[in-house]
Amino acid sequence: MKFCNKKLFIILSVLLFTCSGDDDNRNRCNFLFDAGVNLTVNTNLPQFNQLQSTSNGVYVPNQGNNGIWLWRLNSSTLLAWDAADPSHAPGACSTLTDTGEFDIVVCGCDDENRYSLSTGVGLDGNTEPCTLQPYRVDNLGNNTFLVTN
Numbered sequence: 001m002k003f004c005n006k007k008l009f010i011i012l013s014v015l016l017f018t019c020s021g022d023d024d025n026r027n028r029c030n031f032l033f034d035a036g037v038n039l040t041v042n043t044n045l046p047q048f049n050q051l052q053s054t055s056n057g058v059y060v061p062n063q064g065n066n067g068i069w070l071w072r073l074n075s076s077t078l079l080a081w082d083a084a085d086p087s088h089a090p091g092a093c094s095t096l097t098d099t100g101e102f103d104i105v106v107c108g109c110d111d112e113n114r115y116s117l118s119t120g121v122g123l124d125g126n127t128e129p130c131t132l133q134p135y136r137v138d139n140l141g142n143n144t145f146l147v148t149n
Contacts, residue, residue, distance in 0.1 A: 041146075069105060
């Protein structure tokens with residue numbers, strides 16, 4: 001009987017520590033809320049015409065948590081990401097800004113987290129396991145896209 005109790009204790013201990021680590025990671029990436037987004041993007045309009053070419057991005061304020069980053073991946077695909085660093089609570093320093101480097105945005109907080117607009121993945125150890133919060137993008141045709149969540 002003692003052997004079974006030890007075995008049960010070890011199994012429960014392993015499960016307890018494994019689950020608490022996952023909770024820490026989930027809580028670390030749980031800063032952003034599901035903001036209602038319903039944005040029509042027409043790349044023929046001046047504010048979006050950079051998106052007519054692949055590998056270009058446009059920041060759209062007053063959407064999502066801290067704005068939205070749009071990224072033209074290829075001729076038919078537009079990606080949309082929340083412009084708030086998912087590793088921080090939304091605030092003045094957590095808005096992601098363009099670095100001038102290909103597809104890379106950075107937050108203004110002390111850790112300067114960097115993310116790729118092509119993949120949504122963090123480029124620094126500080127960002128793991130968080131990724132950019134994506135939005136759904138539907139291609140409506142005629143250079144028009146609908147961004148929603």
